[in-house]
Amino acid sequence: MSPDAYCQDKAAKSGSSFYYSFLFLPPERRRAITALYAFCREVDDVVDEVSDPAIAKIKLAWWRDELARLFAGTPEHPVGKALLPGIQQFGLEQHHLEELIDGMEMDIHPVLYPDRASLENYCHRVAGVVGLLSARIFGFTQPATLDYAHRLGIAFQLTNILRDVGEDARRGRVYLSGEEMAQHGVTAADILSLKDSPQLRALLADQAEVARKKYAEAYALLPAADRRDQRPGLIMASIYQTLLDEIAAENFAVMHQRIALTPVRKLWLAWRTWLRWRK
DSSP states (O other), X not given: OOHXXXXXXXXXXXXXXXXXXXXXXXXXXXXXXXXXXXXXXXXXXXXXXXXXXXXXXXXXXXXXXXXXXXXXXXXXXXXXXXXHHHHHHHTOOHHHHHHHHHHHHHTTSOOOBOSHHHHHHHHIXXXXXXXXXXXXXXXXXXXXXXXXXXXXXXXXXXXXXXXXXXXXXXXXXXXSBHHHHHHTTOOHHHHHTTOOOHHHHHHHHHHHHHHHHHHHHHHHHSOGGGTTTTHHHXXXXXXXXXXXXXXXXXXXXXSXXXXXXXXXXXXXXXXXXXXXXXX
């Protein structure tokens, strides 16, 4: 299997909303973003699938070494080999990929985030920098487009957090601001014990509003000159905001179920958004 085929297989099997935004890109950009997504999946899978923290750290350290080899032009892993042309063509920066690994390392020993700022630092590392890297691959002419992409990445992560409250709790993780939890009378112990309550749902409703604000802020930052090139990000935003609406429509009943959109609906949203911004 070629490096590109390996990454394509990794992306297709994930079922992620990101995959649908790749379908409409020119071949060289599609290869680059698929390789970037495969890199994200590889390092994320280390934390999600390796139960021994010491081994997880060793594996992430290997990926740090692979980044050094990648930026020296000598990657070993199929994902590194697939990502190399995109690194060179689109000016992707090593420190952003290293920050992504930093974010994954934060999940090895789950912590509680005391306030919104600490939670958003985590979101920056695991999603904001992915937005920055993706925007470079999609193409941009204005610096403000990078600010848009970073803000949009954080909005995606906040949406993921809402969707995965119960799933994360089963892994011993809580991705909500401790300060805001206290304001609603919700404790980490409540969440980790999968306790649903009106207080929890009110907290999650507030988190949804924070996410919606991030989407609005991101759209306001996107220059008109770059909207066409940034259509893949706008496709993802359409899918993620629809998911956010579905979570709200279900009254934030996320503790014991995972709310998701069907592949057909994602594809329809992708096609509709692509046509909307085709000029």
